[in-house]
Amino acid sequence: MRRPSAQPVAPTAYSSESGRTYRLDRLIGNGGFGEVYLATPTPGSGLPTQVCVKISDRISGWLREAYFAELLTREQRALRVFDRFAEISGGQMRYCLATEYAEHGDLGVWLSAHGAQSERFVRREIAAILGTLDALHRGQALHRDLTPFNVFVCKGEQLKLGDFGIATHQLNPRGVTADFFNLFHVPNEIAWGRVRRWQKRDDVYQIGLIAVMLLRGDITRPMRSKDVRGLPCSDHLKEVIHCCLGSRGKRYESARELIAALRQRPKEPRLGRINSISGKRLSFTGFLGRPRSEAIAAARKAGAIVQSKPGKLTDVLVRGQPNAQQIAGRDAGSKLIEVRRLAAQGHKVTVIAERQFWRLAEPRR
Structure with missing residues (x-):
């Protein structure tokens, strides 16, 4: 009589910090950051039934993500990190984060399935993630990687910011060296090397691009500031987006300025009167x-x-x-x-x- 073949045992990751074991059920993503698994925690008390375990062999990005997750622990629109630990596997050190599972995937995946969004949705969700970005900016920190692949769609179709692997603090208002970035989601002056400093206004530029992608339902088409006039939204939102994407010196300088612009519609210009133009x-x-x-x-x-x-x-x-x-x-x-x-x-x-x-x-x- 033949014995039934044994089921393969799923790999695990053990956290010496929390004492939990994470069964790595399925690989759901990989890239330069490492690998991401859908996992089941044991014991599961206090955690969702499914989490993501992000595994990397590089300590620098892991340290940043662990640190900024702790810094933003009270922010509702930051992807939650439940556990952070390191372990030796196969003679090599691997660095792990147990994070909230974004059930709808990243923004790119979600938009490919759901298409363009209403202005009401865009305003609400952009304002929400700006609250998290404002917390970073008030702490003199920069995200530097606000792309559709690092904005996640979680339960209730809420957008959340994640992947703080290249986030950093700035020591002065001039910003930090622009040495890591996604070439297709940065201002031209940085992509072309004319400007070598990343500032808060560059995070704001990326938020403007996210708003455009939501309105269009597409993350692939390029966007120039002069294309704003064709967006399917109100004149006020067009003006706000233009001030995110326009010339560098005229952009909103921080998330807080962008939040204020979204909340308050500009007054219509009124004609004034003067007595002379001589010397004016x-x-x-x-x-x-x-x-x-x-x-x-x-x-x-x-x-x-x-x-x-x-x-x-x-x-x-x-x-x-x-x-x-x-x-x-x-x-x-x-x-x-x-x-x-x-x-x-x-x-x-x-x-x-x-x-x-x-x-x-x-x-x-």
Whole structure:
């Protein structure tokens, strides 16, 4: 009589920290970080019935993940780490983390199944993960790897931040050396090597990309700041995303600034009045009733200093008819967005209509 063949014994990992044994049921991912298994903890008291065990042979990433998991233990939108331990297997040391199981996988996998999301969902979930990122930024830390592969979709389709393997603290406001990054999810100036410092605003850039991916339902298409106008969302959210992805010096400088921008819709620009443009630094936006070259010549003749775009020294912005191709609707061209940004920093720029400009530039005698 033949004996039934014995079932293969699943490999295990033992934690000397908690005294638990983790049965590694199934390999669900691998890469440069190591391997990730769906596992069953024993004893299971206090833990979910299934967890993920992440195993690496590199101590540096493991240390970072263990440290930042402890730092963010109270943050609801950080992927939870239940256990951290090291053990010897086959004569080699392996470093293990027992983490929360994201039942829907990472954001890329989830979007491929569910497609584009509503603006309401995007606002809610982006605001939620920004709370966790803000906790990092307030502690002078940077994530540096906010890609769709490190944002996980957990129970209730809640987004959570994970994989802090290259997160680090910054010792000064200049940031840290940009030596590790995913080439397809970083600002161009870093990807091309023109800027070698990673700052909080670069984490914010990656959050802007995540918002775009959620709205599009696609993580593969490239995104440029000028493509924002075509996104399926409100003008306000377009403006916020543009300020995440636009030129480096004009991005939100931290998660807290981005949170504030999402909560408060900008006021519509109101036209002001001035008595003279002589000695004023002046810029134009929109379509004018007369050629722009004539307006520039008239402004200079009246004693104004003409600038190609508004900046901290600008006094007046002359507003013509809005361009249908503006970034975020009638009241949110790039120059109007910049004027609002300057106003928030305490730099007042008076917006006047074209009609008033011509009265000041060519007064009747």
